[in-house]
Amino acid sequence: MIERRDFLKGCLACGVTAATVSVASGKAMAAGSFEGYPDAMGVLVDLTRCVGCRSCEAACNAEQKLPEPDLAFDDTSVFSDKRRTTEKAYTVVNKYQVADKETLFRKIQCNHCTEPACLSSCFVNAYTKTKEGAVIYNAKVCVGCRNCMIACPFNIPAYSYSSPLNPLVKKCIFCYDTRLKDGKPPACVDICPQQVMTFGRRADLIKLGHDRIQANPAKYVDKLYGEKAVGGTSWMYLSSVDFDKVGFDGHIQNEPIISNVKDFLGFVPMVLSIWPALFTGVHLLATKNKDGHHDHEEGDHQ
């Protein structure tokens, strides 16, 4: 009698847990085959055009109302370091010596992945991939676990560690609020004198990128970086040298980051459904015909 009641209680406890977490696995499994929104916008970055004027950094700072930089934006001494995005700079340009007398500049900012790792790693769903292609961030729900910074394959999100009361993730949002949602290109694209960045529908930009390679095969390496990387990114790149030489991870996986986690997530429903029955069964076998199972409470031993 008591045994049966305990068994039912055990099942109930497990059932509640199962119900809570099975929502999770369902959505996660569905997330893998997302092809991207058809009208999502993107940017094609042609490294060969960049002259390192840092106008994009200046425009980004003004558009996003970022704090004053340490150095003026026309100061080229910053190129002596390889910089990354910070809480004060959503985009930075780095200089690479790719050959004896040849340098190449590379602009870094959020690549706005089709299946963003930041989004899929966030346990409060602070990130959204909008139909316009931007990966935006909801500061109101962010707890500050910084898993997105761990997960981002491009090391993009920064964190305003210095704020005691309202530290937040700081990253490029494709100028979503102020421009992209009205169909306008982001500030960096707008100010670029060289049109290093071409703004357009991602689907069109893929064609455009390949056309550029085809029209000038001697100039470009035959790869459109971001077309496939980690499931595709809204920002894509053309380069005249191996991408590894200009700070890209040339061996980055083509599958979205969430596919790495699927082995584990696939295991979750199995544990939730099989474990309760399995271990309750083991219990019944292990304790069968053993006396005094429920009389092991202490007391009255003196």
Added chain:
Amino acid sequence: MKQFLSRNPSTQIIDSLRKDNDKGRPWTLMEKIFLGLTPQQYLSQAMSNPLNWIFAVIFLIGFPVLIGRYIFGLSWAVGDPYDNAWGLFLAFGLFGMVPLSSSGFQLGSAVEVFGRHDFEPIERLGILNGILGYFFAVMFLMVDLGQPWRLPYPMVVSWGPEAVLFLVAWHVATYLSVQAAETSTAFFEWMGWPAGKTFVKKMALGLAVAGIILSTLHQGALGALSTYAPGKVHPLWYSASFQWLYFFVSSLPGGLCMVIVVSTIAVKTMGWRCDGTFKNSLSKLQIALAKGASMGLITYLTIRLIGIAHDNKWAYLGTGWGAWWMFEIGFGVVLSMILLTAGIRNNSVTLVRMGAWTTIIGVVLNRLNVYMFTFNWQQGHVHIPPIREIIITVTVYSVYIVTYRAILYRWPILFKWKTRYSEYAVLEPTPAAIAEAEAASSK
């Protein structure tokens, strides 16, 4: 305390609801808190313990730094680690402490599910070790989170259910309640609320099974979290298919060895608090735990090697990181296995205890390697946490030890609570004494 008891052998340390003399008057809560000593006596014995002075120094330095972290912001404590966003607080405090706390579900299930009632003398220690480890992992999280006051958000405000961390959050929260229920039996005895204990005892099996499920998943999930960063964790410490297994399997010996270590420290430093059953069965139980741990370790070693073979990463062993990997495995796994099995074979509890130490060091080192030392290995430098981060970590961990000790001193974990109702049946307390006791405990 040891010295105090040798000087005052007649003192009765509270181990039951009622006093032995004084007509079996129930102890008041204040008396229970001071273990039956007067506050002056308690203070003087505490002052004579050198460990307390070490803690005093740690807290004197540590608490201002801890408060400073909240006043001046995270950057004041940890700098601006954009690339290594998870430092010591999580790599050690969360990823290191949780596997060492797997003892709760293992001993709970050994006793309740597998019917191994011979583990009962150490079951409560295992479960307490579990809940405290988890609780302080959450404390470390509260130090690390940018906005700790939003900790309940994944539960109530905004769900991100496809995230592994969402699963961890829910499981750790649920499992904390499961463990709180399991630990509450000792608390109910101490407080003298038998009804609560009876109620929880009826759920024991359900709680134990829930513990297995939740632990399998979130121990594994802590490993699965690193599969979000395939290019950042060094290949020797990374395997997309096996990562969650590495973490889950290593947590098993980790938790068991933590119980061996803690019970050893307890019996050596607070022998007065351990009852005969605990002391007499300890060697046998530690060796039994060591058997479990060595099984876990050999499984762990096998899958770590299969992981290397599966992705054909042998070439990395020739690099500097390879040497570091071999140290982690050699010291934390192979040496531990040798010590544990030698201890089991020769019935030597000393060897077992040494093996337990190397095991938990190995498990913590593994977590530090995955989330801190090898993280972003391609950038060519190792992330070393700044001094304030280290101070805060030591401080929080010291609070953990002090809390752990305070509970072991009081609750019936290492000893059986004596409920001698039968003996005092003829000496019913007066209504006035009962009222006094109730008034005291409701304060």
Added chain:
Amino acid sequence: MHAVKRQMILGVTGILMMLVSSVCFGAGIPDKVTINSIQKYYAPVSFNHAAHINKLKDCGLCHHHTTGAQVTDPNCARCHKNSGAQAVVSCKGCHTAEPFTPEALKQQRDQQPPIYHRDKPGLKAAYHISCLGCHEKMHGPTGCQDCHKRNDGGDAIFKSGKYAPKAPAKPKAAHH
């Protein structure tokens, strides 16, 4: 055989070049062009058109096929080998100042035939790519302010001049 052919081509090209030059120096060709498409940040450029014509001779270097110059790019030559001078020759006649507005993107997408002119830079980029690219080759001035002085608006956005960061220049660059 080949040698004869090449000579013939050179000859024809030479005659055409002379013709082109005469067209260039004809009426309606400005000696100076004021370029002020980014006057928010920079003072207008007074472009000395005549001097550049004198130096380069070949209008096609900047104006592609529109002046009726012989095109050398085989890809362009498919259509524009004999397309002659166009009604619109000025840069801003073809290169739009706002290349990424929804309308401009749609127009670019819908144009017929859907093969060429899809990757046409905007006006600002057309200037810079053309001018800067050539200046680099011919060792002309290449600094931003060599051609156009930055104005107050430019200083403001670049945080330079009187807008320079007040904080001491202790570069605390985040590196990795």
